Amino acid sequence: MKVAVLSDLHIGPNVRGKDLFDPPGKAAIDDDFLDQFEEFVIREDAKADYLLVAGDLSESARPDELRQAGTVIARVAKALGVAEDRVSLTIGNHDKFWAPLDFDPGDTTGITQQMAYMPISRAPGLVAEAMAREAQLTSRCWSVTEQPDIVIIAYNSTWADGPKVKPHYGAIDPAHADQMRGQLSYLRDDDRFKVLLVHHHAWQYADRIQLPDFSVMDNAQALLELTADLRIDFLVHGHKHVPRFQVALTGDRHHLCVLGAGSFCKNLESVLQGEALNQFHLIEVTGRDSQSNRSTGNVKSWSFTTTAGWTRSRVDVTGIEHHNPFGCYATPEEIRDRARPEVERRLAGGSHATWREVIAQDPTLDGVPAKVVLSVLEMLQAEGTLDRFLRQDDGDCVLLGKRA
Numbered sequence: 001m002k003v004a005v006l007s008d009l010h011i012g013p014n015v016r017g018k019d020l021f022d023p024p025g026k027a028a029i030d031d032d033f034l035d036q037f038e039e040f041v042i043r044e045d046a047k048a049d050y051l052l053v054a055g056d057l058s059e060s061a062r063p064d065e066l067r068q069a070g071t072v073i074a075r076v077a078k079a080l081g082v083a084e085d086r087v088s089l090t091i092g093n094h095d096k097f098w099a100p101l102d103f104d105p106g107d108t109t110g111i112t113q114q115m116a117y118m119p120i121s122r123a124p125g126l127v128a129e130a131m132a133r134e135a136q137l138t139s140r141c142w143s144v145t146e147q148p149d150i151v152i153i154a155y156n157s158t159w160a161d162g163p164k165v166k167p168h169y170g171a172i173d174p175a176h177a178d179q180m181r182g183q184l185s186y187l188r189d190d191d192r193f194k195v196l197l198v199h200h201h202a203w204q205y206a207d208r209i210q211l212p213d214f215s216v217m218d219n220a221q222a223l224l225e226l227t228a229d230l231r232i233d234f235l236v237h238g239h240k241h242v243p244r245f246q247v248a249l250t251g252d253r254h255h256l257c258v259l260g261a262g263s264f265c266k267n268l269e270s271v272l273q274g275e276a277l278n279q280f281h282l283i284e285v286t287g288r289d290s291q292s293n294r295s296t297g298n299v300k301s302w303s304f305t306t307t308a309g310w311t312r313s314r315v316d317v318t319g320i321e322h323h324n325p326f327g328c329y330a331t332p333e334e335i336r337d338r339a340r341p342e343v344e345r346r347l348a349g350g351s352h353a354t355w356r357e358v359i360a361q362d363p364t365l366d367g368v369p370a371k372v373v374l375s376v377l378e379m380l381q382a383e384g385t386l387d388r389f390l391r392q393d394d395g396d397c398v399l400l401g402k403r404a
């Protein structure tokens with residue numbers, strides 16, 4: 001099963017493609033962004049079964065921006081081979097219309113909140129249809145979409161945000177978390193792939209941007225504990241336009257994969273130059289380990305630039321590797337010891353091999369995270385089992401043996 005992920009389209013005058021918003025703004029520098037995306041999907045065989053969009057669909061929640069966001073998402077879904085009823089969206093802070101909240105900040109009837117969601121719930125086309133299938137825009141603030149092989153929980157982290165709220169971080173209400181924990185407790189023992197889709201961050205990332213970072217939602221710990229209780233496999237979020245992937249420990253030593261999707265097509269702010277590029281991601285789920293009960297697979301990420309089009313992401317350029325395996329969380333030392341005999345066998349006589357050839361003998365190692373693979377190879381190099389190794393841009397490594 002493959003799950004495509006994008007976020008932070010910001011459809012409006014600040015997108016980078018002239019074909020993404022009409023009329024194009026000054027930020028529109030690429031003539032054929034969507035044509036290039038379609039060519040990329042064919043070239044890289046990036047077809048998917050589902051599509052997740054983690055909010056900030058529009059720049060400022062204007063009805064026409066949200067209508068055109070629906071058109072763009074529908075075209076992306078079509079290119080990926082994803083049916084429109086398999087597209088899941090969540091709302092971002094840019095998709096909430098704040099003016100009614102400003103009009104009556106003391107409103108306790110909920111009417112001004114409903115008005116703030118009107119543009120996103122009523123825009124003609126895909127966005128409103130997807131939102132109508134879900135319940136995130138009601139006072140409940142969350143929805144669950146169940147398919148035969150995937151369960152997607154979407155949470156509206158913008159519920160507390162408004163013009164008078166400073167800073168504009170998102171939030172989770174512990175009462176919402178308790179409600180989800182109670183009503184979705186059956187998911188704990190469910191073998192389907194389980195994703196929590198939310199706009200704001202549950203995690204603070206280190207980065208080199210010298211600005212205050214208000215990306216982490218208030219009470220994020222409540223969300224992280226929920227992921228452990230419901231055995232959620234992936235947390236997918238957007239908001240800050242710098243992509244990230246990590247595996248975090250939550251609750252009672254539950255391993256949670258966290259994918260910060262970055263921005264798909266906004267012409268990125270100058271402060272992000274050298275930190276991030278526009279991104280697209282594909283989660284490939286290969287199964288679930290029967291012993292550890294962890295889902296296994298990999299995340300592939302691609303970046304877009306005007307000069308090179310869609311290319312494989314590089315962590316030193318955009319903060320995320322192209323190939324991020326997940327599912328095997330043994331220590332580097334344990335993996336070194338399991339891999340050593342096969343490395344020795346393949347490198348006998350100064351030969352060479354690839355990491356993928358080595359782990360083909362032990363498929364449970366297929367989910368070893370990219371950083372851990374590097375640690376393992378460094379240890380094998382230091383002890384003299386291999387001479388050196390070279391990383392390839394597809395995430396594999398070439399291992400060179402010692403010559404006699």
Ligand SMILES: [Fe+2]
Binds near residue numbers: 056092239240
């Ligand atoms: Fe955004």
Ligand SMILES: [Fe+2]
Binds near residue numbers: 092199240
């Ligand atoms: Fe945002």
